[in-house]
Amino acid sequence: MESIFKAALGAKKDIQNASFEQIFAILSDYSSEILDNCDAIITENAKDLAKMDKENPKYDRLLLNKERISSIASDVLKIAQSTFRCDKVLDEKTTSAGLEIKKIRTPLGIVGIIYESRPNVTADAISICIKTQNVCLLKGSDEADFSNAILVKIAKNILQKHGINTGCITLLPSSSDATLALITAQNIVDVCIPRGGKGLINFVRENAKVPVIETGAGVVHVYVDEGADVEIAKKTIANGKMRRVSVCNSVDCIVISHKMLDKIGEICKPMIEKNVEIFADSKAFAALSGFPNVKLASDEHFGTEFLSMKIAIKTTTSIEEAISHIEKFSSKHSEAIITQDEDRAAFFLKNVDAACVYHNTSTAFTDGGCFDMAAEIGISTQKLHARGPFALDELTTYKWIIKSDGATR
Known part of the structure; x- marks a missing residue:
């Protein structure tokens, strides 16, 4: 790990001094090469898939096909074409003392990204870090080793072609030792971003010695208010649950x-028509009597991120009780209310504490691309520095540049 960290430090100035035109060319080429290497990527991905049970909820996350690879390449190109610049002047002023002050956007530096079986995150992370001129240290899971490795190899070849130090992108070993080394690399790693389930998030939170921005875990609720339109409730919940059950914005509980x-x-x-397994509290269970795949819920079903064709139902007698239930079990990722009552919607939107709060809208939209942010590292569920989709702006900080004609104080 020492040699990896040394290479990252050595690459830091190289990527930060790359021009806007160089960054565009690198990412444009990366997008093209992903498409050109589609068959090779699918071959490597098949090696990963062969190691996993098809019934595992992570299988869908791991799967790459031509359509998904095309989508990955498209996302990379969107990042390339973004007008985002890392040297943008965010604010400027001249003070009464004659100080010319500019607030300028800058990279975070060396960014560690830890994630589970999502090879698309590899390409997203590489692209976002190059665009924001950060060094990225990628720590994927062993479940996606082959898929991650080929996406990193393609990127490194592009960097070499454009004369940029390839140390600015590194795929770390998939061992837990590498994770621990990454999150304790003080004075090397500027920030670590874990993206995954509760187990990963908790491990990083408890052991990190570098700054951490949490993303990933999503226990998502939809509150069907007394003023709800049934058709809106039906279609938004179905979409939020079943579009992709293994992602963090998938609905886990209907309140x-x-x-x-x-x-x-x-x-x-x-x-029900798609065989979703429903765990309903006693009142909802009675109301669903006669329907298939409906079981009586236990305490463990509330607050669970299912990542599969399962959902819980909780009955409440007021909007305040609904909010209290959400507050108790929420991971502060995405929550929604379905209602035609604007006052009740406003009360919900104001009082629910989450990164993304929806009204009459599917929670499937919690995604950087859907927010026209090109792509994302993940969904931040904390409040400092970044909240919600963690995209280009969020992967930067700023510094103050002060000039004068010899001002003293």
Whole structure:
């Protein structure tokens, strides 16, 4: 690890001194090479898939096909084409003392990114870090070793072609020792970003000696208010749950007003038709009597990030009770209310503490690309520095540049 950290430090100035035009050329070429190497990427990905049970919720996250690889390349190109510049002047003024002061955007420096079986994160992280002129140390899981390795190899070849130190991108060994070395690399790593489940987040939080920005875990609720439109509830919950069940913005729990229980069967119909397993509290269970795949919920089903074709239902008697339930079990990722009552929606939006809070909208939109932010490292669930989609702006900081004609104080 010492040699890896040394190489990262050596590459730091190289990437930070690259021109806007160089960055554009590197990322444009990376996008093209991903497409040109589609078959090779699928071959390497198949090696990873062969190691995993198809019933594992992570299998879908790991899977790469031509459509997904095309999407990855498209995201890289969007980042390349972004007008984002790391040397942008954010603010400037001249003080009464004659100081010319500029606030200038700058890279964070060396960024460690820890993630699980999501090879698309590898390409996103590489692209975002190059665009923001950061060095990135990637720590993927052993489940995606082959997929990650080929995406990194392609990127390194592009960097070499453009005369940029390849040490600015490194895929670390997939061992837990490498994780620990990364999160304790004081005076080397400027920030570490873990993206994954509770186990990973907790390990990093408890052991890190470098600054950490948490992303990943999502226990997502949708509150169906007494003023809800049933069709809106039905389609947004179905989309939020089933679009991709293994992602962090997938719905885990429906919180429903007791006044809407007579509509719960209709709301859940698209999920029942797709064999989603429903864990309902006693009131919702009774209302769903006769429907297949409905089981009585236990305490463990609330606050669980399922990442699979499973969902819980909690019945409440007021919007305040609904918010209290969400507050107890939320990971502060994404929460939603379905209602036609603007006052009740406003109350919910104001009082629910989460990175993204929705009204009559699928939680599947919690994504940097959907927010027109090109791509993202993850969804930050904390409040300092970044919250919500962790994209280009969030991977930078700033410094103050002060000039004068010899001013003294």
